[in-house]
Amino acid sequence: MSNQMMTLKKLAELSNFSISTVSKALADNPEISNKTKNKIKKLAKLYNYRPNIIAKNLKSRTTRTIGVIIPNILAHFFAKVLAGIEKEATQHGYNIITCISDESYEKEVKSMEMLANGSVDGFIISISKETFIKENYQHLQDVIDKGLPIVMFDRVTDEVSCDKVIINDFESSFGATNRLIEAGCKNIIFVSPIHNTSVGLKRVEGYKKAINDNFNKVSEREILIIEDYKQFAKILPEFLKKNKVDGVIAADELSAIYTMNLIIGLGLKVPNDISVIGFTDGILAENSNPPLTTVDQHGTNLGCMATKKILDRLNSETEIKKYNTTTVIKTSLIVRGSSKE
Amino acid sequence: MSNQMMTLKKLAELSNFSISTVSKALADNPEISNKTKNKIKKLAKLYNYRPNIIAKNLKSRTTRTIGVIIPNILAHFFAKVLAGIEKEATQHGYNIITCISDESYEKEVKSMEMLANGSVDGFIISISKETFIKENYQHLQDVIDKGLPIVMFDRVTDEVSCDKVIINDFESSFGATNRLIEAGCKNIIFVSPIHNTSVGLKRVEGYKKAINDNFNKVSEREILIIEDYKQFAKILPEFLKKNKVDGVIAADELSAIYTMNLIIGLGLKVPNDISVIGFTDGILAENSNPPLTTVDQHGTNLGCMATKKILDRLNSETEIKKYNTTTVIKTSLIVRGSSKE
DNA sequence: CTGTTAGCGCCTTCAC
DNA sequence: GTGAAGGCGCTAACAG
Numbered sequence: 001m002s003n004q005m006m007t008l009k010k011l012a013e014l015s016n017f018s019i020s021t022v023s024k025a026l027a028d029n030p031e032i033s034n035k036t037k038n039k040i041k042k043l044a045k046l047y048n049y050r051p052n053i054i055a056k057n058l059k060s061r062t063t064r065t066i067g068v069i070i071p072n073i074l075a076h077f078f079a080k081v082l083a084g085i086e087k088e089a090t091q092h093g094y095n096i097i098t099c100i101s102d103e104s105y106e107k108e109v110k111s112m113e114m115l116a117n118g119s120v121d122g123f124i125i126s127i128s129k130e131t132f133i134k135e136n137y138q139h140l141q142d143v144i145d146k147g148l149p150i151v152m153f154d155r156v157t158d159e160v161s162c163d164k165v166i167i168n169d170f171e172s173s174f175g176a177t178n179r180l181i182e183a184g185c186k187n188i189i190f191v192s193p194i195h196n197t198s199v200g201l202k203r204v205e206g207y208k209k210a211i212n213d214n215f216n217k218v219s220e221r222e223i224l225i226i227e228d229y230k231q232f233a234k235i236l237p238e239f240l241k242k243n244k245v246d247g248v249i250a251a252d253e254l255s256a257i258y259t260m261n262l263i264i265g266l267g268l269k270v271p272n273d274i275s276v277i278g279f280t281d282g283i284l285a286e287n288s289n290p291p292l293t294t295v296d297q298h299g300t301n302l303g304c305m306a307t308k309k310i311l312d313r314l315n316s317e318t319e320i321k322k323y324n325t326t327t328v329i330k331t332s333l334i335v336r337g338s339s340k341e
Numbered sequence: 342m343s344n345q346m347m348t349l350k351k352l353a354e355l356s357n358f359s360i361s362t363v364s365k366a367l368a369d370n371p372e373i374s375n376k377t378k379n380k381i382k383k384l385a386k387l388y389n390y391r392p393n394i395i396a397k398n399l400k401s402r403t404t405r406t407i408g409v410i411i412p413n414i415l416a417h418f419f420a421k422v423l424a425g426i427e428k429e430a431t432q433h434g435y436n437i438i439t440c441i442s443d444e445s446y447e448k449e450v451k452s453m454e455m456l457a458n459g460s461v462d463g464f465i466i467s468i469s470k471e472t473f474i475k476e477n478y479q480h481l482q483d484v485i486d487k488g489l490p491i492v493m494f495d496r497v498t499d500e501v502s503c504d505k506v507i508i509n510d511f512e513s514s515f516g517a518t519n520r521l522i523e524a525g526c527k528n529i530i531f532v533s534p535i536h537n538t539s540v541g542l543k544r545v546e547g548y549k550k551a552i553n554d555n556f557n558k559v560s561e562r563e564i565l566i567i568e569d570y571k572q573f574a575k576i577l578p579e580f581l582k583k584n585k586v587d588g589v590i591a592a593d594e595l596s597a598i599y600t601m602n603l604i605i606g607l608g609l610k611v612p613n614d615i616s617v618i619g620f621t622d623g624i625l626a627e628n629s630n631p632p633l634t635t636v637d638q639h640g641t642n643l644g645c646m647a648t649k650k651i652l653d654r655l656n657s658e659t660e661i662k663k664y665n666t667t668t669v670i671k672t673s674l675i676v677r678g679s680s681k682e
Numbered sequence: 683c684t685g686t687t688a689g690c691g692c693c694t695t696c697a698c
Numbered sequence: 699g700t701g702a703a704g705g706c707g708c709t710a711a712c713a714g
Contacts, residue, residue, distance in 0.1 A: 005487070007707060018685045023709065033683060050458040054398045055707035058690050063395065065438070065460075073420050073427070074624065083414050086441050090452070095460065097406070098439045100427050111431070117391040118346075118691090119406075119436065146346070257628045264630065283415065287598045289605065289630040348691060359701045364693060374699060396691035399706050459707090 006049040015043050026051075057118075065095045066310060067120035069111055071103045071128045071155070076253060076282030077299050078126070081153065084303020085124060092311055105130040109139045116142075122149040122310045127157060132196045135159075149313040149323060153306045154297075155197045156326075163313065164326040165306045169199050172295045172331040173206030176277045177249055179293075179333065181214050183340040185247030185275055191224040191236070191259060192251035203251050203279070232258045237266055246274055247339075253280035257288055260338060275339040290337030302329055347390040356384050367392075398459075406436045407651060408461035410452055412444045412469045412496070417594060417623030418640050419467070422494065425644020426465060433652055446471040450480045457483075463490040463651045468498060473537040476500075490654040490664060494647045495638075496538045497667075504654065505667040506647045510540050513636045513672040514547030517618045518590055520634075520674065522555050524681040526588030526616055532577070532600060533592035534567040544592050544620070573599040578607055587615055588680075594621035597633055601679060616680040631678030643670055 012019045017036065025032045025040040026049075043049075057063045068085055070078045082098065089096050097120060099111035108128045115123070123143060131137070137159045144150055150162045180188050190207045194200035208218045224239060226232060236259060239245075248263075250256035256278025263274050270276055270290055278285060281296035305327060313323055335341075353360045358377060366373045366381040367390075384390075398404045409426055411419045423439065430437050438461060440452035449469045456464070464484060472478070478500045485491055491503045521529050531548045535541035549559045565580060567573055577600060580586075589604075591597035597619025604615050611617055611631055619626060622637035646668060654664055676682075 005707095008709095009707075019707090020686080020709080021684055023707095024684090027709085031683060036683085050454075052399075052459045052707050054395060054404065054459040055690090056709085058393075058395045058399050058692090058706090059708050059710095061690070073414075073424050074417070076415070076624075079414050079420050082439075083441060086414070086439065090440070090448075093455075095438050095440075095455070097436050098423075098427065099431070099436075100424060107431075113391075114434075114436070118394040118396070254624070254628075261628060261630065283417075283595070283625060284628060287595075287602060287625060287629070289602065346691095349693095350691075360691090361693080361702075362700055365700090368693085372699065377699080393691050396706090397693085399690090399708095400692050400694095402706070 005052070006044075006047045007052065011040065011043060011047070011049060014047075015040055062314075063119065063121050064093060065097055065120045066307070067112070067115040067123045067125075068096050068098045069101055069108060069123060069125040070098070071101050071126055073098075073100050075280075076284065077154075077280040077297060080282070080299030081126075081303035081306075084300035084305075085307045086303075087300075088304045088307035088311075092307075094307075094311065101128040101131075103129040105134050105136070112139050112143055116146055116148060120148070121314050122151070124151050124153060124306050124310055126153050127155040127197070129194065129196050132157070132198070149310055151306045151310045151313070153302055155199055157198060161324045163309045163323050165302055165309065165329065166199070166326065167297050167302070167329050167331050169202035170206040170209075172279070172333075173203040173249065174210045175206075175333060176295055177207045177210035178214075179335075180247040180249070180275050180277065180339060181210065183247075183275060185340070186215075187222075187244050188247035188249060189222045189224060189239070189243075189245050190249045190251070191226060191255050193226040193229060193255050194251050195225045200251055203249075207249050226255065229254060229258065233262065236262050240266060240268075240274075248274060248276045250276065250278040253278050253282045253284050253292075253294065256292055256294070256338075257284050260288060260290075260292065270338050271340045277333075277339050281334055285334075285336070288338070293336045293339040294334050296332045296334050298329055298331065305329065346393065347385075347388045348393065352381065352384060352388070352390060355388075356381055403655075404460065404462050405434060406438055406461045407648070408453070408456040408464045408466075409437050409439045410442055410449060410464060410466040411439070412442050412467055414439075414441050416621075417625065418495075418621040418638060421623070421640030422467070422644035422647075425641035425646075426648045427644075428641075429645045429648035429652075433648075435648075435652065442469040442472075444470040446475050446477070453480050453484055457487060457489055461489070462655050463492070465492050465494060465647050465651055467494050468496040468538070470535065470537050473498070473539070490651055492647045492651045492654070494643055496540055498539060502665045504650045504664050506643055506650065506670065507540070507667065508638050508643070508670050508672050510543035511547040511550075513620070513674075514544040514590065515551045516547075516674060517634075517636055518548045518551035519555075520676075521588040521590070521616050521618065521680060522551060524588075524616060526681070527556075528563075528585050529588035529590060530563045530565060530580070530584075530586050531590045531592070532565040532567060532596050534570060534596050535592050536566045541592055544590075548590050567596065570595060570599065574603065577603050581607060581609075581615075589615060589617045591617065591619040594619050594623045594625050594633075594635065597635070597679075598625050598629055601629060601631075601633065611679050612681045618674075618680050622675055626675075626677070629679070634677045634680040635675050636672045637675050638672055639670055646670065 025037045101108040140160045153165045156164045285292035285294045366378045442449040494506045497505045626633035626635040
């Protein structure tokens, strides 16, 4: 539809200079006299000239655009990370193309293929659950082999060598569990809807270590793997009725909230009967009743960091350098009303 | 970095055909013999050839990319809309570039300028609060004048003539208020952190009409305009202490939740002492305690609709047609525990 | 100081 | 059937 797209060519005709003179003048090239510069700039302003980005991209073989692949925009954690990425990218004149994998391997692959043909300069990605289950990371390697850098965040894999930004999941979970133990909890369970992911696994391990250190035993039975949030209402109350539980560590925010509401639904009190700690400091945690004690993953910051990393990578000439760093962002435990002191 | 980007030219050299023959062969042009087609296609597959999108874009003067400008990704409503847009766009082979205006006029303008130079084929936008306050919509008109279509959703303005997708804010608010009146509420207030926006205004009007119809009076004092969420904790409890209130209509989800928590914090019961109804059926409403009665804005659906509209527009040749339709999506009231029956 | 030329990768007449 | 040539809009090396 571009009715009135002004081009260098048209400006050249209008000004009676050559295309390249116009181009140079607008770029403030010292070769051009101030007189013609002014003339041309005035004309450009008059006609509201804006250089065509696509043509520039073709010429420069670069797009100033980053592809962002996230599993689920409705999880507050990912929304926060996205906000961080967008902010940092915009600040440096980069755009982001966002694809939502919806936890699907196929969509993740397709999205990356779609973008890897010149649409973006690199990727920021958090791997989908299904990809973890399939253990197939070829699409990621393919992109890297094409020369496009990848930064993984949160959900990462050792199978692919690239920059990564993660949180200290193990320690966070270990710390959260210990917090409950110190508060006197003796029967702490772990619930996780993300058990297949890298972060899910590390969080279980942290929990296990804390339990082992203190009670010399971990029962696998006390680790509740939830495949789908919809199963919560079935699995959890049943378990709570049959077993003595006085503490819950939940691997993400939503499951912590579900857990709390189900506990309350059984007529029990949080934290008096059962303490609950979750991950991700989101809008749910802050506004639940009682407010949720959570491990703050600093999502926005994490997004900024991932973006900084990829921009570094894109703007560095030193191709030789190994880009296989892992940055660990320390979480903070935000203590609120859902856990005993 | 694009180490190994295979191009038509390279394929031509490798196959000893001309560039144009290769191009035609890969496009299944009937001019080319099956024999050479097969040869070339095999080679293309072998070298994992993918046409360079940027070059295609330059040629076709189109990007198959839509610019999406939203005020705030952390509000669940906008996340839902974004999910809908992304899904619909992807299904039709379109990408989305997301910009977050953060309710800032300047960022909205900059984002649009940045994208309006060939990066996108059109825009889907929800206007920022600050833009409403400034009442300056020139940047939107400029984009349209350049030939790029815009679809506005939710927060729209009559000042710009373009396609719009909104919900029936007036009726929804009217209905929600009436619901409380029918349940016996006599002193219903309205709280709004989005009073400057198009939707904020319509929601107040719906509330006012319901109050007027039933009580023959509306006091402006009972409409609480909140500039910033942080002010809630100050303004609301004070008001509740000084005034008899038994019902609250909140203009968005978060303020409904804040309201509920502050009410509970005062030692009052929801809904027994005060009923609360909010807008947006998000994750907060569903998981609050008590769960929130809300007006479901069908965000995902709204996003789909907006995307369909712009794709229609992009793929229609009939330039003559006036693109100034407004689609109204009907909300549904989801009744939960926060309002009396 | 200014203009000509060439080329980014692709597609599309138009010759042969 | 195949290839040469031109152009999308821009930049940059090289002439003048």
